[in-house]
Amino acid sequence: GQQVMQIPQYQHVQEGEDFTTYCNSSTTLSNIQWYKQRPGGHPVFLIQLVKSGEVKKQKRLTFQFGEAKKNSSLHITATQTTDVGTYFCAETPGGGKLIFGQGTELSVKP
Amino acid sequence: GAVVSQHPSWVICKSGTSVKIECRSLDFQATTMFWYRQFPKQSLMLMATSNEGSKATYEQGVEKDKFLINHASLTLSTLTVTSAHPEDSSFYICSAQRSRDSPLHFGNGTRLTVT
Numbered sequence: 001g002q003q004v005m006q007i008p009q010y011q012h013v014q015e016g017e018d019f020t021t022y023c024n025s026s027t028t029l030s031n032i033q034w035y036k037q038r039p040g041g042h043p044v045f046l047i048q049l050v051k052s053g054e055v056k057k058q059k060r061l062t063f064q065f066g067e068a069k070k071n072s073s074l075h076i077t078a079t080q081t082t083d084v085g086t087y088f089c090a091e092t093p094g095g096g097k098l099i100f101g102q103g104t105e106l107s108v109k110p
Numbered sequence: 111g112a113v114v115s116q117h118p119s120w121v122i123c124k125s126g127t128s129v130k131i132e133c134r135s136l137d138f139q140a141t142t143m144f145w146y147r148q149f150p151k152q153s154l155m156l157m158a159t160s161n162e163g164s165k166a167t168y169e170q171g172v173e174k175d176k177f178l179i180n181h182a183s184l185t186l187s188t189l190t191v192t193s194a195h196p197e198d199s200s201f202y203i204c205s206a207q208r209s210r211d212s213p214l215h216f217g218n219g220t221r222l223t224v225t
């Protein structure tokens with residue numbers, strides 16, 4: 001089954017509002033990756049976090065990895081319609097494979 | 111540009127027939143590829159790990175005799191859905207990575223509809 005729990009499942013926001021999705025694990029993660037999947041598309045890699053307490057930014061996107069390496073978050077500031085899609089966190093339990101969280105579907109109302 | 115190519119993009123087949131899906135790494139060699147399945151509004155579920163030159167490793171609950179995986183070369187893995195049934199209708203996506211710790215690159219996916 002899934003190793004990481006991701007919430008919320010859905011998020012509807014007005015354009016310009018902020019958005020955050022969270023991932024939590026009961027076990028310590030070696031690293032966590034974030035992907036975005038546009039409607040009808042395939043997942044696209046956004047970022048990988050490895051270090052405890054790590055914070056990385058990509059323009060309006062801020063990614064955090066918890067101090068205990070058991071949780072992570074993705075925050076989007078001032079959402080735009082181009083941000084629409086499903087955001088997945090994913091962990092690597094070993095063997096090179098990637099296990100995805102349930103995903104958060106973001107819709108943005110213009 | 112795309113680094114992983116998947117074909118076909120969509121396929122409609124009749125119940126009981128078999129469907130083959132190809133996944134190619136375009137500009138790198140992939141000793142390992144991964145096959146995922148995604149039902150509407152759900153997450154990607156790992157089906158199996160495809161290993162070049164050896165048997166695939168299937169996740170718990172995935173029937174290896176129904177989902178045949180062949181990784182005959184360092185750039186090609188195929189997934190064959192045998193004796194397809196309507197409940198096999200789904201979005202199948204392959205992925206590959208340049209090296210063990212690098213992120214996954216996904217193919218565009220194959221939307222399978224079994225009638």
